[in-house]
Amino acid sequence: MNKIRLIWSVLAALLSTQAVLAENDNPKRIIAIGSSITEIVYALGQQDRLVGRDRTSTYPTEVLELPDIGYRRSLSPEGVLSVEPDLILALEGSGPPDAIAVLQQAGVQYITIKDEFSLDGVIEKIQTVGAVLGVDDAAEDLATQTKRQLSQAQTAAHNAAASDPKRVLFILSTQDNRITVGGVDTQADSIIRLAGGVNAADSVSGYKPLTPEAMASAAPDVILMMDRQGNHDTEDHALFSLPSIKLTPAGRNKRLIRMQGAFLLGFGPRTASAISDLSAALQDVGDS
Structure with missing residues (x-):
């Protein structure tokens, strides 16, 4: 049952982002909001596309060289948009809601990544981020290794x-x-x-x-x-x-x-x- 639920969750995330990603198939300026999202981007070898990170994202240490756009639960739209992203990957629970609403209306791709505190939740994050970034094969390899x-x-x-x-x-x-x-x-x-x-x-x-x-x-x-x-x-x-x-x-x-x-x-x-x-x-x- 858990495996079926995981598959459906990933499919739902992919379907929800498909229309948005169609506008820009290869986002090059990405902000990761949430430490686990940032770590996944690095683990997938996509760190060169990062142009900003939230304050909770401190690993690996190289990420500290990126502009700090604020704490993920108290973001300001001005700070986030100052680095001119074309994609924002935000962990579920980022906020405040009014700031997120502004970002979603700013013409930048904004994708929320589900945050579930379980082993299946970790795998789902990896697969979803990989699919959004267009590196499905690398994500599947990382997911398999991480699951083991x-x-x-x-x-x-x-x-x-x-x-x-x-x-x-x-x-x-x-x-x-x-x-x-x-x-x-x-x-x-x-x-x-x-x-x-x-x-x-x-x-x-x-x-x-x-x-x-x-x-x-x-x-x-x-x-x-x-x-x-x-x-x-x-x-x-x-x-x-x-x-x-x-x-x-x-x-x-x-x-x-x-x-x-x-x-x-x-x-x-x-x-x-x-x-x-x-x-x-x-x-x-x-x-x-």
Whole structure:
């Protein structure tokens, strides 16, 4: 059933873009909005066509040489159009809606790429981007290789965790001592499960603040956070000094894993490596 759904999703994406692409069969000035989209363009060998990237697109490092057109959820039409693109590939959820509406009316091809936090979702992204860029064969090769790597990484992770799966709490932020966590239906939930862990915040949906009482019930063995810099970062000692964290198994044992956000949550070509790295980190903290 998943395979049939994946095929139909890709076909639908192709049909929806066919009329637009007919106006320009070979777009040469492309903006990628969304880290996974940018990584796919590079993995397909089409990076020479990129003329801009959003702020979340930081891998590979060469992409940093491109003009930064802003954060993908708070785009300005002026910033995007300043690099004169003839095609915009935007990850689902880019915004705000009024900015997207302006871009769609500006005479530039604007194509939304579905963002699903699953193994099938990764493959669908690759196939859709490849079809839009006219490199179907390269996309099929990349999809086949990526699918094999994802399957191997998931199997190895679940085998490693089989006897002692860790309860993992993904903390998005601790601003003003409000602990916002990743519940079900999030990228965090998916990557935790794929790596053989148990989401300790499965009592909530989406990214939500967790009360001290709910934190006690969650009883995480390990805390998982994005490796951030500047004002968005929470230092280890500050995290473990929070009263609701102190009393959890993770707090008492000071078990914390930090990983780069786009790598951990991007669900692009590097997802197999993210699964393997998170699985290994979970095993390491369990042995400490």
